[in-house]
Amino acid sequence: MRKKVCIIYTGGTIGMVPSEEGYIPRKDYLADQMARMPEFSAPEMPDYDLVEFDPLLDSSKMSVGEWNQIGAAIRDRYFDYDGFVVLHGTDTMAYTASALSFMLEGLEKPVVLTGSQIPFCEIRSDARDNLITAVMIAAQGQVPEVCLYFSGRLLRGNRATKLSADELIAFDSPNYPALAKAGVRILLSPQNIRPKGTELRVHLFEPVQIAVLKVFPGIRFQLFEGIITEGLKGIVLEAFGAGNIPGEDNGLLQLLEKARENGTVVVVCTQCLRGSARIGTYEASAPLQRGGVVCGYDMTVEAAVAKLYYLFSQDYGQAQIKAAMEKDLRGELTDPEAL
Numbered sequence: 129m130r131k132k133v134c135i136i137y138t139g140g141t142i143g144m145v146p147s148e149e150g151y152i153p154r155k156d157y158l159a160d161q162m163a164r165m166p167e168f169s170a171p172e173m174p175d176y177d178l179v180e181f182d183p184l185l186d187s188s189k190m191s192v193g194e195w196n197q198i199g200a201a202i203r204d205r206y207f208d209y210d211g212f213v214v215l216h217g218t219d220t221m222a223y224t225a226s227a228l229s230f231m232l233e234g235l236e237k238p239v240v241l242t243g244s245q246i247p248f249c250e251i252r253s254d255a256r257d258n259l260i261t262a263v264m265i266a267a268q269g270q271v272p273e274v275c276l277y278f279s280g281r282l283l284r285g286n287r288a289t290k291l292s293a294d295e296l297i298a299f300d301s302p303n304y305p306a307l308a309k310a311g312v313r314i315l316l317s318p319q320n321i322r323p324k325g326t327e328l329r330v331h332l333f334e335p336v337q338i339a340v341l342k343v344f345p346g347i348r349f350q351l352f353e354g355i356i357t358e359g360l361k362g363i364v365l366e367a368f369g370a371g372n373i374p375g376e377d378n379g380l381l382q383l384l385e386k387a388r389e390n391g392t393v394v395v396v397c398t399q400c401l402r403g404s405a406r407i408g409t410y411e412a413s414a415p416l417q418r419g420g421v422v423c424g425y426d427m428t429v430e431a432a433v434a435k436l437y438y439l440f441s442q443d444y445g446q447a448q449i450k451a452a453m454e455k456d457l458r459g460e461l462t463d464p465e466a467l
């Protein structure tokens with residue numbers, strides 16, 4: 129029987145058209161173009177249904193509400209399709225992929241996010257290949273995880289990050305190998321793919337308050353004290369190298385103390401694209417250790433943010449959330465013992 133894929137179209141460059149103020153998504157435009165693509169009638173292609181979001185969004189406008197909308201759309205159609213493709217803008221695709229990986233526990237089918245750097249309406253567009261290959265991968269059903277297909281590579285969603293604003297190879301997965309490569313043939317790397325789940329459980333997110341704070345030379349943490357309120361649930365601290373921060377006279381310890389009193393979880397990730405935060409390697413990370421932070425190891429900032437949203441949307445206490453942040457839940461973090 130012919131396979132069936134559900135394509136959830138949320139917006140992004142892939143279906144955008146020029147306007148006086150720059151590219152914008154246009155309702156029905158991509159659906160019309162796809163209906164005219166001869167590729168979709170080829171025998172090796174699955175049948176597809178397109179679910180178009182209203183309004184279609186530039187992904188810079190995506191938030192927790194839209195993540196929930198995508199998760200619910202998959203949940204409601206889960207048993208009707210062999211796999212799912214989510215068409216999405218590239219700007220926040222890695223955040224959405226990370227969020228969906230936590231939201232969709234126990235996946236048995238592929239959920240493949242893709243988009244393009246050049247709109248479908250332009251002659252040199254990369255939309256066609258990204259769309260067709262993502263649909264084929266979703267139909268094959270052999271990658272039961274949330275993943276991101278772009279320019280010839282299938283990456284784990286919560287390991288991916290946007291690298292380039294203008295190259296066609298827009299994404300990379302710096303701390304985890306590709307799940308598949310699409311050259312002349314689509315070659316899967318089964319050893320990198322997560323095992324199939326047994327039953328889907330969907331955990332929608334609450335719009336809790338999360339902050340990302342990037343450390344830089346000369347930072348005065350006192351400036352940020354105002355954001356440390358009881359309402360702030362988590363902070364991702366992007367530290368230097370292996371998790372290092374500037375000297376002790378800049379207000380960091382007071383900030384961490386206030387965060388601790390408020391129950392805010394502080395997660396330390398590295399600013400480096402590759403490698404892992406390892407608090408305690410250098411004396412320059414000792415204040416963090418004393419401040420009771422948790423280590424994000426080799427998680428991307430996108431994954432750490434999404435994981436905080438996920439954990440704070442569950443019925444967990446602070447200690448449980450801190451422990452879970454340092455554990456691998458969906459393939460987002462390499463076991464620190466193995467690093």
Ligand code: ASP
Nearest residue numbers: 140141186187217218219
């Ligand atoms: N601004 C666009 C978006 O993220 C960029 C893209 O799709 O490539 O929606």
